[in-house]
Amino acid sequence: MADYDVIVIGAGCGGLSAASILASQGRKTLVLEQSDHVGGCCSTFEKEGYHFDVGASIVEEIQPTEIAFEMLGTKFQDEVDLIDVDPMMSFIYKDGSKVTYPLSVEGTAEVIAKMSPEDGEAFRRFSKYFEGFTEVLMKGFFVSPATSLSDMARLVFNTPALMKYLPLFAKTYQEVLTSYFKSEAVQRTMAYQSLYLGLPPELVSGLFALLPYSEHEGIWYPRGGMVQIPLAFQRCGEKFGMEVRLDTEVVQVLVRNKRAAGVLLGDGTEITADIVVSDINAIKLYLDMIPQDQLPWLARVGMKSYEYSKSVPMVYVGLDYEPPLEAHHSIIASSMEEVNDYWYNNAKKGRLPEKMFGLICWPTMSDPALAPEGHHALNLIPEGFYDLAGTDWDAEKQPFVERTIEDLDSYAIPGLKEHVTITDCATPMDFERRLLMPKGAIYDIQEDLTEQTIFRPSARSKSIKGLYLVGNSTHPGGGVPTVIASGIIASKLIDRYE
Ligand SMILES: Cc1cc2nc3c(=O)[nH]c(=O)nc-3n(C[C@H](O)[C@H](O)[C@H](O)COP(=O)(O)OP(=O)(O)OC[C@H]3O[C@@H](n4cnc5c(N)ncnc54)[C@H](O)[C@@H]3O)c2cc1C
Structure with missing residues (x-):
């Protein structure tokens, strides 16, 4: 008899949502996490009294998360x-200058x-159209398996x-948006x-033109930081006997007669299980952690x-003043051409942009308790990439941290430089080392149409x-709500086949 019914590799939101649901169905479940904390990219760390989110900075599209907690007999909001x-x-x-959009569609x-x-x-028409599309996605697409053509049918x-939304497949993100908005x-x-x-806008499918709309459906920040979401899954799962072991790296999936049989740990220990669920990068899982003689050549290719x-x-920044920002999230406004140009001339050539280009997250606007009184925390997400040319x-x-702060100080956040108390930074190489994410890839695998749904590694x-696979690497792809949806999907598939 195996040691466990299920072993889950990785305590990210994908792994913990699957593990807690499986435990609630009466399966003896063990989660193995190589780092010293749960949550992976959706977690929070403390430094000198400031709390910074490691990666993910807000939650939206909460329907899958609500479903997952309902399956655990509780409510997300509770x-x-x-x-x-x-x-x-x-x-x-x-x-x-700043332009700020409220949550409401009408206010926006x-x-x-006022600009045009x-x-x-056009924004009212755009929102109406994508409201319908979002509803369709949430009801079926996000929480349904996409492992085969028959699943898709x-x-x-x-x-x-x-x-009704099929025409979006034939257009790019840029084409859809410029067909609505002229200014x-x-x-x-x-x-x-x-x-x-x-x-960039000219390479993303028109389906994703819903992004500038989707946050109008609601955005939330968990009091206490993003880590509260995986901690809630851990707490609920443990009520059903789920075990979580931290500081425990899995180095191999044991396979007997083409069937998963457990895992081998870094210290040489073997733990057996009837089912293995992987929440880690699928390329690494299949090519480095499964004996290659057990894999068909086509799977390797x-x-x-x-x-x-x-x-x-x-870039994580502690401040001793309130930054002159207007929202939890700010973006450096950029034209379609600038974003396309960044992709071809910076990202593709390994040249970091001169100016900060990306997202500014101000969590202490929503939850002031995340910094000492009178202080604030910023999580900056400048665009960058793993491979840098010649360095x-x-x-x-x-130098990157200093340049980013200098640049934001010069126009976006006046006074920033003078008020910095501490800084920290996680580069793509740090993500690779700390969370064992190859190339620091935040969604594991590219998110274009040819690597989505049935083209993504099967759950x-x-x-x-x-x-079974959960998390970024499988349908419906990267993002906190989507990896939680993958946990629901894996639990449904395991229920059906095991
Ligand atoms: C900078 C950044 C900003 C983001 N912003 C947002 C946002 O605002 N909103 C949003 O929805 N999403 C955002 N995301 C994406 C979101 O955080 C991820 O898609 C999601 O958290 C991934 O969850 P996961 O469970 O798939 O994997 P992960 O969170 O990567 O978890 C995998 C876990 O597996 C562990 N692990 C790896 N290898 C092993 C091994 N061999 N043995 C044991 N354990 C192992 C890792 O340590 C890690 O804890 C962001 C991501 C980043 C990095």
Whole structure:
């Protein structure tokens, strides 16, 4: 008899949501986490009284998370104190001026109308269209398995409203947005979001033009930091007997007769299980952690064909003043051309941009208790990438932090430089070392259409029986709500097949 029914590798939100649901179904479940904390990219650390989020900085699209907690017999809102985030986003222009969109669609339409009356009206139409699309996605797509063509056929059959949105497949993100919005100032508030997927506006599918709308459906920040979400899954799972072991690295998945049989730990210990669930990068799982003679050659070729997703550096800043920002999230307003240009001339060539380009998160606007009284914390997410031409992140880290602060001080956050009390930084190389994320890839695998749904590594392994995938690497891809959805999907598949 195996030591456990289920072993889950990795205590990210994907791993913990799957593990807690499986434990609630009566399966003896063990979660193994190589670091000293749960949550992976969705966690929070403390430094000199400031609390910084490691990666993810807000939650949106909470329906999958609500479903997951319902499966655990509780409510998301009862387990995590969610603070409403409003305004939704502030945009900072190069002259230091700011445009801030409230959460409400109507309020945003009015702000946009001041820049361009016709675009204000267009925003109402745009929101109506994407509200319908978001509803369709949330009801079926996000929490349904996509392991085969028949799954996809079932999904479309059960969600006929999806058909209405098929024309989006034929367009790019940029084409959809520029068909609605004509003013460059307005387009500057929507171009950058394509990089959430790791690609520029002219390469992202038109489906994702929903991004500048989706946050209007609601954004929340967990009181106490993002780590409260994985901690809630851990707490709920432990009530059903789920065990979590920290500082425990898995180095190999044991496979007997093409069936997962357990794991081998870094210290040489073997733990057996009937089912193994992986919450780690699928390329690494299949190519480094499974004996290659147990894998069909096609599976090896398939895995090698995947591209790693984007990576980013994070700069964490403690301040002894209130930064002159207008929202929990601010973006450096950028035109479609600037974002495309960044992709081709910086990211693709390994050249860091001269100016900070990206997202500013101000968690202490929502939860002041995350910093000492009168102080604030900022998490800066400048665009960056793993491979740098002629240098590496260990050499670039300190100058990069200084340049980022200097640049923001010059127009976006006046006074910043004088009020910095502490800084810290996690570069893509640090993410790789600390969370064992190859190339610091924040969604493991690229998020373009050819690497989505049935083209992404399957949640139920096609090569190894009893092996299931959750997290960034499998459908529906990267992001806190989506990896939690993957936990629900894995639990459904395990229920069906095991
Ligand atoms: C900078 C940044 C900003 C982001 N912003 C947002 C945001 O605002 N909103 C949003 O929704 N999403 C955001 N994301 C994405 C989101 O954080 C991730 O998609 C999600 O948290 C990934 O969860 P996961 O469970 O798939 O993996 P991870 O969080 O990566 O967890 C995997 C876990 O596995 C462990 N592990 C790895 N290898 C082993 C091994 N061999 N043995 C044992 N354990 C192992 C790791 O230590 C880690 O804890 C952001 C990500 C980053 C990095």
